[in-house]
Amino acid sequence: MILLHLLLALAAVIVVGRLLGWVCRAFNEPPVIGEVIAGIALGPSLLGRLWPEAYAFLLPASIAPSLNAVAQVGIAVYMFLVGLELNLDRVRWRARATIAISNAGIVAPFLLGLLLARYLYPRLSTSEVPFISFALFIGTAMSITAFPVLARILADRRLTESDLGVVALTSAAVDDVSAWCLLAIVVGVTQARVETAWLVAVLAIGYIVFMLAIARPLAARAAARVRRPSAGSIAIAFVGLLLSASITQWIGIHAIFGAFLFGTIIPHESVLSSTLVARLKGPVTIFLLPAFFAFAGMRTRVDLLSSQSDWLICGLIVVVASAGKIGGCYAAARITGMNLRESAGLAVLMNTRGLMELIVLNIGLDLGVISPVLFTMLVLMALVTTIATVPLVDRIVSQDRALQSTA
Numbered sequence: 001m002i003l004l005h006l007l008l009a010l011a012a013v014i015v016v017g018r019l020l021g022w023v024c025r026a027f028n029e030p031p032v033i034g035e036v037i038a039g040i041a042l043g044p045s046l047l048g049r050l051w052p053e054a055y056a057f058l059l060p061a062s063i064a065p066s067l068n069a070v071a072q073v074g075i076a077v078y079m080f081l082v083g084l085e086l087n088l089d090r091v092r093w094r095a096r097a098t099i100a101i102s103n104a105g106i107v108a109p110f111l112l113g114l115l116l117a118r119y120l121y122p123r124l125s126t127s128e129v130p131f132i133s134f135a136l137f138i139g140t141a142m143s144i145t146a147f148p149v150l151a152r153i154l155a156d157r158r159l160t161e162s163d164l165g166v167v168a169l170t171s172a173a174v175d176d177v178s179a180w181c182l183l184a185i186v187v188g189v190t191q192a193r194v195e196t197a198w199l200v201a202v203l204a205i206g207y208i209v210f211m212l213a214i215a216r217p218l219a220a221r222a223a224a225r226v227r228r229p230s231a232g233s234i235a236i237a238f239v240g241l242l243l244s245a246s247i248t249q250w251i252g253i254h255a256i257f258g259a260f261l262f263g264t265i266i267p268h269e270s271v272l273s274s275t276l277v278a279r280l281k282g283p284v285t286i287f288l289l290p291a292f293f294a295f296a297g298m299r300t301r302v303d304l305l306s307s308q309s310d311w312l313i314c315g316l317i318v319v320v321a322s323a324g325k326i327g328g329c330y331a332a333a334r335i336t337g338m339n340l341r342e343s344a345g346l347a348v349l350m351n352t353r354g355l356m357e358l359i360v361l362n363i364g365l366d367l368g369v370i371s372p373v374l375f376t377m378l379v380l381m382a383l384v385t386t387i388a389t390v391p392l393v394d395r396i397v398s399q400d401r402a403l404q405s406t407a
Helices: 004-024 031-039 052-058 061-085 088-091 095-124 131-143 147-156 161-226 233-251 255-265 273-297 306-335 340-350 354-367 372-406
Strands: none
Touching: 004 031, 004 052, 004 095, 004 273, 031 061, 031 273, 031 354, 031 372, 052 340, 061 147, 061 233, 061 255, 061 273, 061 354, 095 131, 095 161, 095 306, 095 340, 095 372, 131 306, 131 354, 147 161, 147 340, 147 354, 147 372, 161 233, 161 255, 161 340, 161 354, 233 255, 233 273, 273 354, 273 372, 306 340, 306 372, 340 372, 354 372
């Protein structure tokens, strides 16, 4: 019976997600927005309130463990694909601007997140959660940029090869790697507590260094020999993905970080990488990711925001998250010589959060660092900042092109 409910839930979120994704496309929004909204709409926030019987049948509490298992597999493979699609070599093109912007895009929102945590902790947390873990997680959540969503926005607007697109993509790539390293440390501190956190941090840093300094050159040599990927070479890549995910889970920094890291060591331009992306992207995004959206939707309880003060706090979170990302990236872009409109466009693009933010938030909820109320507020923040990106970027780019045409 659990399998029946699980299959029906997946079918429902796939259909609704696709429909809402098409609606988002009509409004020039990333389809992932529709898929996230579909998960929330089929959860307790909407379907559970309008038609409780349908919600109880479609997403009973008994399927949560199974749905979570499918979701975790989907997210691990998805993060592996994100790693495969990262082209870290492009950082060299605009190294100075990339390093400055990506660092500012982490440091500014992280510091503002720490300040925000002091306000949120007594209101939305308990003494059972150490303040250091809570503050570090909030700071990290403020620092996320959704590299895949940003790449899709740039591709749709034919900006990928422009100066703005190159700097945005490379900055977001470095930003994502930095944010995931930061998240790994936060998870280590939270799970191991202070007395053993240093060991988790040392093991995590050691593994990252090993993968980038030793495993990456070996993977590059092996990938160069693969002219026509066979089932055997793809199976070996999957074994490496599972082993890397297992190692980081054992270390204490979550399996999806290991999956992401293993993806980054396979050369972006290799035939193996392009084959893996081509074969896996469809099944993962169409079938496995909807399980994650459904599971996240079950945990998003908009009805918990019952008072005006809750909505004001939610608005404050959106403002702080946007101010940190946009302000930090804009200042860094201007300092590195970009003009006003390029700097503004870049800053807005870096404020895109989307699915990456949801992955981070679910980790925080699983660890017990954030409450369901704060989880919902942060999900809404991710939606608002991502939805706002496209119209703002379109406005900035169109005005810039209009100025160039009259020059």
